[in-house]
Amino acid sequence: MLRPFLILGTVLSAASASTCAQAIVRIEAPNLVNSRPLQEQTGRAAIRDYLQSWQALTAALEQNRVDLLDRDFVGSARDTLAATIQQQTALGISTRYQDRSHDLQVVFYSPEGLSIELTDNVEYDVQLVDHGRVKTAQHQSARYVIVLTPAEVRWRVRVFQGAPR
């Protein structure tokens, strides 16, 4: 079973490659109700891959590059983020997300082992850049619900959805 712990380091760092800042990651004990038991190694791998997906998300939305999503996102999560990037490109804007902290919990592990669902109370900074000029920089809090599915060598984000905290 995945035990709760706090991470501030490089292994599970969700820091943007461009800023070197590190996000604080707190992992709560899984909250699985009548669900398949989750092995610690599986849970850690899914969370590690999810946190790495923030790097891809950050870079893709900052550079307006859809291709940067391909390693970490699949299905509707990829489609939605790709559409956001296309909207940004059309408007001449970009966004810089910098995650500051994650508070993660596994809430569902499907019986056949083909999906893991997480919640993430995330604190992040976001900058809106309009035609190269930073229009605003804000600190935000949001709750994300994430569904990951296994690919060849990693878990990939299939649902990435914000929700009110």
Add this chain to the structure above:
Amino acid sequence: MTLPKTIEAGSPFSVQTPGSGKAALFIVGTGQVLKRDVELGQTVFFAAGSLYNAGHYLVVLQGDSFSETDSLDVVPASKPANLSFLAKPSRLPVGLHAGITGAVYVFDAYHNLILEPMPLSFELSSPTGTVQKRTVPTRYGAAWTEMDSTAQQGLAKFAASVGDISSTRVIGQVPGDPCGLKMNAQQLDRKIHLVTDAVRDCNGNAVPDGTIVTFTETLKGSQSTIDQPLKHGIAEATISAHNGAMLSVASGVVIGNQIRWEK
């Protein structure tokens, strides 16, 4: 500016802007980005379907000399429109306890995961019409169940439904291992003709033709075997008749009866 704190995905909403002059209104999130050029002091209307991806959005009103920010949450529509239903396995033996699992994620019309709990029904219909039912509340948009495969071989329908939305998968149920495997021996000139009774599983389903049945003759420490596929529900083989031979039959891990040949 004045705006709702929360809206349902795809619903219309408006933002009341203060002051006068021109400005740009941005609504920015990982799920969607919108921009409108606005006349300050006016209400900006967003039609139904404008903002439909659930999430947390930063709202920025940017004028020449000022900037005002707020936030807006878009929550999934309450009405389910799509189910992502994974049933496993697609084929399994009959009579297996908790052998079938189904996992479902519930989405709205914009493919947002509906996080509010709702009752989700699972129904497994066997080829003979018997039905197993379970109702499970969704949790974080997900629900799952386990079902027993039924006693009769054939195609079972496994359905998940919520509200007026349903999704069906077909599960192939095949006979289990042979049960009560029995052969008979009969002299045929100088040979022995071995033939099984009709091979069935423990629920009475005919084991499919092609399943291998192994006949074994053991005599004075030596052993000879013949593998024969089931044909028309039975297997048969002819072997040399040796007095005192022990004859046995098996299929897979199932062992049938033994006959000592004394003539």
